[in-house]
Amino acid sequence: MFESLNPVAMDPILGLMAAFRADARTNKIDLGVGVYMNDRGHTPVMTSVKEAETQLMQLETTKAYQGIAGDPDYNQRILELLFGADHSILNAGRIKSIQAPGGSGALRVGAEVIQRARPDAKLWVGVPTWPNHIPLLGSAGFEIKEYPYYNRDSHQVETDAMMETLRQVPAGDMVLLHGCCHNPTGADLTHEQWDLIADLALERGFVPFIDTAYQGLGDGLEEDAYGLRMMAERLPELVIASSCSKNFGLYRERTGSITFIAETPEQADIVAAQAMSVARQIYSMPPAHGALLVSLILGDQQLRANWEAELTEVRERIQSMRSLLADSIQNNAAGIDFSHIKQQRGMFSFLGLNTAQLDQLREEYGVYIVSSSRVNLAGINSSNIDYLGSSILSVLK
Numbered sequence: 001m002f003e004s005l006n007p008v009a010m011d012p013i014l015g016l017m018a019a020f021r022a023d024a025r026t027n028k029i030d031l032g033v034g035v036y037m038n039d040r041g042h043t044p045v046m047t048s049v050k051e052a053e054t055q056l057m058q059l060e061t062t063k064a065y066q067g068i069a070g071d072p073d074y075n076q077r078i079l080e081l082l083f084g085a086d087h088s089i090l091n092a093g094r095i096k097s098i099q100a101p102g103g104s105g106a107l108r109v110g111a112e113v114i115q116r117a118r119p120d121a122k123l124w125v126g127v128p129t130w131p132n133h134i135p136l137l138g139s140a141g142f143e144i145k146e147y148p149y150y151n152r153d154s155h156q157v158e159t160d161a162m163m164e165t166l167r168q169v170p171a172g173d174m175v176l177l178h179g180c181c182h183n184p185t186g187a188d189l190t191h192e193q194w195d196l197i198a199d200l201a202l203e204r205g206f207v208p209f210i211d212t213a214y215q216g217l218g219d220g221l222e223e224d225a226y227g228l229r230m231m232a233e234r235l236p237e238l239v240i241a242s243s244c245s246k247n248f249g250l251y252r253e254r255t256g257s258i259t260f261i262a263e264t265p266e267q268a269d270i271v272a273a274q275a276m277s278v279a280r281q282i283y284s285m286p287p288a289h290g291a292l293l294v295s296l297i298l299g300d301q302q303l304r305a306n307w308e309a310e311l312t313e314v315r316e317r318i319q320s321m322r323s324l325l326a327d328s329i330q331n332n333a334a335g336i337d338f339s340h341i342k343q344q345r346g347m348f349s350f351l352g353l354n355t356a357q358l359d360q361l362r363e364e365y366g367v368y369i370v371s372s373s374r375v376n377l378a379g380i381n382s383s384n385i386d387y388l389g390s391s392i393l394s395v396l397k
């Protein structure tokens with residue numbers, strides 16, 4: 001039967017990773033793949049995670065099934081992390097969160113539940129968005145519609161064009177928003193833009209679907225949650241997919257959550273039961289290890305303080321690489337302004353280089369950047385910044 005299958009084109013980013021691995025040059029630089037790297041170019045296990053793993057070894061007495069919703073303690077702690085322990089929504093009975101396999105699994109469960117509730121709902125995504133949003137959410141059955149998000153000339157969110165399109169979104173449709181640290185542009189919504197979108201959601205009757213995969217990597221754990229906290233106060237319904245892959249460095253442990261806010265506690269119970277029925281049909285139960293670690297870290301004062309300090313280090317390192325890169329290529333011969341890189345947040349920004357320049361960077365200098373010219377700022381470190389800056393300047397000449 002398998003003879004009827006066609007070969008699948010390799011995801012370009014995986015192709016780029018393979019080419020990087022095969023490159024024998026010792027000064028090669030990987031700015032492609034979206035994982036955090038420290039100043040030595042490693043993606044280490046956080047020490048708070050290591051400590052929690054040591055504790056878990058002693059505490060864990062069974063590997064029996066945990067249940068479709070995952071660990072109840074983790075679910076509660078994630079709600080407190082997302083919304084802050086004092087947020088009024090946490091006591092309203094209208095909110096439910098269940099564990100999911102990473103942010104991707106959370107997005108998928110959310111999409112399937114929305115499809116069950118409203119099979120005709122369209123999903124509006126900003127242009128550009130994380131490329132995997134389209135197949136991940138589209139294959140759940142959504143018709144995908146687009147709204148303008150980022151202007152490549154001004155390097156800013158295109159507020160007017162975005163709002164004009166969102167004003168046309170029919171009641172009942174879903175609007176996908178990035179909670180913080182927009183991937184791929186690094187251009188986040190301001191508080192004012194978040195407020196305007198909430199006004200429109202109330203006026204038009206569309207429902208925001210917030211993907212928050214980088215809480216704590218932008219301006220801080222509290223600051224990065226502004227949009228979803230404000231919307232949870234103001235809107236009757238909300239769907240949030242969140243991930244612990246980046247802020248706990250738990251990429252391979254597949255640790256995420258899907259959270260629903262419904263109009264009434266009764267509806268919230270039903271939506272959670274529907275989410276569990278969706279999960280049962282796809283993967284049955286989420287993996288336990290990552291969620292148990294997160295639960296231990298968030299529940300222990302010392303571990304939490306250590307984790308927050310490590311996360312601050314991650315955030316500050318990325319921000320300082322933004323400044324170093326922008327400064328090192330600022331006065332380039334091509335006259336291109338790179339100052340936006342400093343203002344943006346999270347792991348990514350667009351460099352604005354064309355295909356020929358990106359090819360030249362890869363072939364002549366061993367600098368690997370995806371074709372959209374999105375760079376992972378965490379791939380920059382004190383050993384490669386000078387070489388990187390001069391390589392970029394050379395291809396701009």
Ligand SMILES: Cc1ncc(COP(=O)(O)O)c(C=O)c1O
Binds near residue numbers: 105255
């Ligand atoms: C915007 C966005 N959403 C979701 C995810 C998925 O994260 P996870 O690895 O937890 O599935 C990513 C990962 O890169 C992302 O960038």
